[in-house]
Amino acid sequence: MANHTHVQNPKVDVQYRRKKNAEEMKHQIVSFTLMIFLTLIAFFAVGYEGFSAWFSVPFILLLAVVQVIFQLYYFMHMSHKGHELPALFLYGGALVAFVTIWAFLTIVWI
């Protein structure tokens, strides 16, 4: 919280913060571009006949994981300070998710 620092000259502080916000927005647009790019590659990999399922399935899963990392760390600001507990909650959920999917894939055979 930068609130207590801009008592003396709030206008200067606002300009600085606007600049920082604008810079962050640039990073957001870069990550959005990358996400669109990863999506295009995933759709292309599935549409292209030359790739076998053995290659394209792990490949598109990897692309999905990378895209979700962009979404979490940039769009949802997990790269910012003060996100230790959110990270704990989310990775806790992800761990249970992984175990659940693993369990279902190994015990269901119908």
Next chain:
Amino acid sequence: MHVEEKLTAETFPAEPEKATLEGKNKFLGFWFFLGGETVLFASLFATYLALKDSVAGGPSAKELFQMPIVFLATMLLLTSSLTSVYAMHHMRNFDFKKMQLWLGITVFLGAAFLALEIYEFTEYVHEGFKFSTSAFSSAFYTLVGTHGGHVAFGLLWILTLMIRNAKRGLNLYNAPKFYVASLYWHFIDVVWVFIFTVVYLMGMVG
């Protein structure tokens, strides 16, 4: 800082969503909820993956899924994620009107996504792919339908916030509400990334 304080662009804090104790609590509580949502969707994904080949004589994933409609839906939802980032960008700059505008665009894109999904489901039903057709169909409709329900809920949530606060403007009381709603919207997109990959793309691969 006090919740009901009248603020200007100069006095508005850099992280308005976490400037009050209520905001901090909302922020933490909401992430805890997202951890729970992850587990909910994990159980639905696990069920789907376990049952996706049990077609019981009905249509299979490969026969059913069409790439153009999935691609369009993905682009709509992905773009709506960016527009809600823009909304939060303007919130931090204390620009209420621009925030409302970008939230409006987000809602519009989300509604288009939902309309596309409803169209897709009705097409499937016409092709004889109903909820009770097979284990695959039940798992598919439950997983994708639960996600669609989240989209519908998110749309109503953001719209309610926009309308309720239209005349109030931005303050430290509603900034955490807008922020948390945008987190929810991003999370919906996170789930969709796995749906288009695991359900649709892997279904089309066979």
